């Protein structure tokens with residue numbers, strides 16, 4: 001040990017835990033919807049415009065939208081630091097891949113290195129379920145592309161998806177094999193969330 005901090009984020013970062021959102025937890029679903037709506041509204045209005053974002057918020061982040069996704073096999077987790085929700089993530093199995101549909105942090109919590117811990121958690125869930133890669137879509141104009149690339153994801157194709165009412169999602173699809181994920185030695189062991197079955 002040479003006395004150096006383990007990584008550049010050590011000053012600001014707190015330990016995080018992952019709290020699973022259960023489909024029957026109505027209060028939790030409302031909490032998730034408020035958290036998601038706040039983050040997504042602020043982040044995507046400038047990228048896709050308010051009208052499309054309002055449409056997508058209703059479809060994916062409203063109470064009904066989240067309930068529907070939970071019923072259809074999505075797994076949602078709050079990301080918590082010191083007992084407070086600082087972000088969330090969601091995923092579901094897609095063939096032999098784990099599809100990471102959401103990875104979000106409050107703006108005030110970005111830049112502290114939490115996303116590496118979040119992706120580490122997602123990779124561990126994929127491996128637990130014997131899924132061999134993690135895949136995600138990211139809007140072509142979303143700066144988070146740089147972060148995914150830094151974390152080791154590689155672009156595999158472009159995709160333009162019709163989401164109804166005349167709106168499209170113009171995305172890159174990124175993927176990483178679970179065996180390509182390299183845990184940095186400074187990452188703490190993953191906080192134990194209840195083991196989940198991914199079907």
Ligand SMILES: CC(C)(COP(=O)(O)OP(=O)(O)OC[C@H]1O[C@@H](n2cnc3c(N)ncnc32)[C@H](O)[C@@H]1OP(=O)(O)O)[C@@H](O)C(=O)NCCC(=O)NCCS
Pocket residue numbers: 008043102103104105106109110111112113114115116136137138139142144146147148150151
């Ligand atoms: C995506 C998100 C969760 C990432 O979290 P974050 O706190 O901003 O990113 P981190 O601080 O964890 O950075 C992760 C890595 O990317 C690097 N990084 C951060 N910004 C970068 C940039 N602009 N260019 C290159 N690398 C960058 C960091 O240095 C870090 O690398 P390191 O661990 O090797 O030092 C967060 O930015 C977010 O919620 N964004 C808004 C919502 C969004 O776009 N979500 C994705 C939807 S597809």
